[in-house]
Amino acid sequence: MTRCAPAPGRVPRRALLLTCWRALLRSLRGPIVELLRDLRALLWPTACVHCGAPDRDCCAHCLARIRAPAPLLRAELGVPVFARAPYDGALRALLLACKHGGRASAASELGRALRAPLRAALATAGEPRPLIVAAPSSAVQLRQRGFRPVELFVAHAQRGAARRGEPCGEPLRALRAAWGRRGQIGLAPRARAANARLLRVRPGARHRLRGREVVLVDDVLTTGATLRAARDAVESAGARVVAAAVLCLVETRAEPALGSRAAEGWKPPSRVE
Ligand SMILES: [Zn+2]
Secondary structure, three states: OOOOOOOOOOHHHHHHHHHHHHHHHHHHHHHHHHHHHHHHHHOOOOOOOOOOOOOOOOOOOHHHHHHHHOOOEEEEOOOOOEEEEEEEHHHHHHHHHHHHHHOOHHHHHHHHHHHHHHHHOOOOOOOOEEEEEOOOHHHHHHHHHOOOOOHHHHHHHHHHHHHOOOOEEEEEEOOEEEOOOOOOOOHHHHHHHHHHOOEOHHHHHHHOOOOOOEEEEEEEEEOOOOHHHHHHHHHHHHEEEEEEEEEEEEOOOOOOOOOOHHHHEEEEEEEOE
């Protein structure tokens, strides 16, 4: 028995039902997520990481401020560095809560914030899918947190980009923190530069880096010491860094980091329209 083809211009009933079902799920998703968050807040009381409003890790008002459209920031460190926003306000509070407050659930929102600067950085590459290399966590940080923040942000950003059909890169865990490397918080510029240089290429990544274009990713650009050290490391393996993406940029920094490539190409940050 042969099945009749639908008349031209008519939408098959099955496709119509599927479309309606998807639209229904989409419209219900928001209320269901909010309901689950209410239930979670009942069981585990929480407060907004920025303003202290009850029941949400980041309240609707602060989320709206993080998501508000704004021009990207751009700095130059020999290659362009794109940042979502200044290191300030709700975004800074959410990042600190994720990295140091045990709120790993904030990673998806931070990944969402990283999407625009990552897209801008990927657009500078000649390759269709350049490598994305994240700044690594030290072994101590990994043990304390149980996750690698920057890699997690990249994964969320890439998922969001893929859903929207935007260009994606190829994440590669190419760097590791050498013994003795610690977090950069609280270090003076000279100590930051010395600490940042304790980055090494992972043995298994060396052959994959050779001849490839790389976009570096970190969470905050302060003096640029980490990104410079990361660039030196991956370029020593034969790759070429074309750009970098960060979530936040410390706008008040007045001078480049001390170090071998300190002054190379450094310019004050500007806004990208
Ligand atoms: Zn808030």
